[in-house]
Amino acid sequence: DGETTMAWVIGNQQVDTPANPAALSDVDQLLERIVAAFGVRPASKLLGVDGSTVSNWRSDHRRMSPEMRGRVVDLHDVLNRALLVFPADIAVLWLFGSEPFLDGKRPTDVLTIRGAAPLIDALRNIEAGAYA
Numbered sequence: 001d002g003e004t005t006m007a008w009v010i011g012n013q014q015v016d017t018p019a020n021p022a023a024l025s026d027v028d029q030l031l032e033r034i035v036a037a038f039g040v041r042p043a044s045k046l047l048g049v050d051g052s053t054v055s056n057w058r059s060d061h062r063r064m065s066p067e068m069r070g071r072v073v074d075l076h077d078v079l080n081r082a083l084l085v086f087p088a089d090i091a092v093l094w095l096f097g098s099e100p101f102l103d104g105k106r107p108t109d110v111l112t113i114r115g116a117a118p119l120i121d122a123l124r125n126i127e128a129g130a131y132a
Contacts, residue, residue: 027069030076031057037079047071048112074116078107081123100132101125 018024034043035054044051047068056062064072082091095107101122102110110118125132 027064027072028057031064031072034072034076034079046075046108070115074111077116078111078119078123081120085123085127101130 031043031054034046035058037043038046040054040058041051044054047054048071049068053062057064057068078095079091082094085091086094097106098104099107099110099122102118107119107122
């Protein structure tokens with residue numbers, strides 16, 4: 001495709017405060033993306049809540065707690081990265097399988113206990129062709 005890989009370098013110049021920081025922190029949009037990909041019930045299962053809870057969040061009948069907002073962000077980040085590494089069917093199998101880079105634990109279990117960072121690291125290693 002002619003794309004060249006270059007080092008990612010962020011210069012020393014100052015960047016102004018974002019004009020619209022809410023555009024970066026709108027968890028509702030991330031939830032909508034997860035629901036659009038999986039549907040309400042599967043998204044609910046992935047987030048560990050009832051389907052009615054996700055429906056209530058989406059219809060503004062209930063606000064997400066800070067903990068749930070964090071879950072949505074983490075889940076979105078992991079799903080997004082997994083889909084860059086694997087085809088969709090393999091990405092879902094990976095989430096529920098045993099992962100050597102996570103000491104044989106299931107990625108979904110590690111996500112709920114430790115958050116997204118270990119899964120992102122594992123996916124980077126897989127993408128780089130490393131072996132655990």
